[in-house]
Amino acid sequence: MALPAVRLCTGASMPLLGLGTSSVYGRQNDCYRAVKTALQMGYRHFDTAEYYKNEKEIGQALQENFTAGLNREEVFVTSKLWNTRHHPDDVLPACQRSLTDLGLDYLDLYLMHFPVAFARGDNLLPYDDKGQIITLDIHFMETWKAMEKLVDKGRVKAIGVSNFNISQMEEVLTNGRIRPAVNQIESHPYLGCHRLLEYCTAKGVVMTAYCPMGRPGSQEAKEYGVGSLLEDPVIIEISKKHGKTPAQVCLKWQVQRNVVVIPKSVTPARIQENCQLFDFELSEDDMSAINKLDKNARIVGLNWECKTHPLWPFNEDF
Incomplete structure (x- = not known):
């Protein structure tokens, strides 16, 4: 059975749940096994990037399933243009490299990973x-x-952005020829990104949440003074009420906001747990209680070394 999806501005369907692969940065065998496991469990959406150094392994797992009868059209694959590829001359070669590594003729979605260009x-x-x-x-x-131009050439079906604030999105929407289909950002109950979601919804842009469970127990969470989201009393109470895990409640909260989630895991039990979201509903009171947990707590220390750059996105509230 197909997992629920959202409609992109292109008319294509994007599954609300995908497998994130940033956690297996450079861990090729783990990534290959995780994708194979996810495919067996019904996942049809996979999120990667050149920066994660795992596109060949994802491609191998996909190709084995295509050979076994899975149709390419059934799978939604996202990759991202890294910051060192922002020069216009580098964009097509970078995209083609990802396509080659993945063994694909086209990407369903290609995102600009970050608004700041590196050397x-x-x-x-x-x-x-x-x-x-x-x-x-x-x-x-x-x-x-x-x-x-990648869309024009048929290399990608849709393009979008990642880690862009509202002002930056407005610039793309105003001055671009093709509308961004997606903005992928860090979001979890401690970082609700309510303003950005409202803006995206009004503009017909889908929001995707990475780090949807706030990296519980991670060093990053401790450094930013945020406790484990999965141990939050409000999340635990709601999870007990529904007979679900705290992780499932965090993911379901996003899905009910029509936000795509891409939780990352290499553990089969977790991969399965993360996809068991569609047999329960959070009440309005549940959603409201989770909304109130927002601390504007950004956990992912992404490219903080260039935070003085004029295009660094996190000087504006999301």
Whole structure:
């Protein structure tokens, strides 16, 4: 049975649940097994990126299932353009490299991973001798216009952004030729991104939440002064009421907001648990109680080394 989906502005369907693969950065065998497991459990949406260094393994798992009878059209694959590929001349080669590694003729969705351009080259994190990221003076609209040509060429079905704030999205929507289909951002009950979701909904842009459970117990959560979301009394009470796990409640809250979730795991039991979201409903009171947990607590320390850059997105509330 197909998992529920949202409709993109292109008319395509995007499953509300996908498998995130950033947690298996460089861990190729784990990634291959996780994708194979997820496919067996009914997942049809997979999220990756050049930066995760796992596209070949995802491609291997997909190709084995295509050979066994799975249709390409049944699977939704997202990848992302990394920050060192923002120069317009680098966009098509980067996309083609991802397609080759994945063994695909097209991507369902291709996102600009971050609005700030890094120095060109194969060093994905180009630091200077002071420990600062070396950036380039390339505005994301230059990159976006090159990404639009990928749609024209049939390399991708839809394009979108990731980690863009409302002002940056407005710029793309105003000055771009092709509408961004998706904005993928960190979001969980401690970082509800309510303003951004309202904006995206009004503009016909789908919001995807990475880190949808707030990295419980992680060093990052501790550093930012946030306790484990899965141990929050409100989440636990709601989970007991529905006979579900706290993780499932966090994911269901997003799904009921029409937000796509891409939880990451390599553990078969967790992969299965994360997809058991569609046999219960949170009440209005449940949703309201979870909404009130918002602390504006950003846990993922993404590219903080370039936070003085004028295009760094997190100086504006989401």
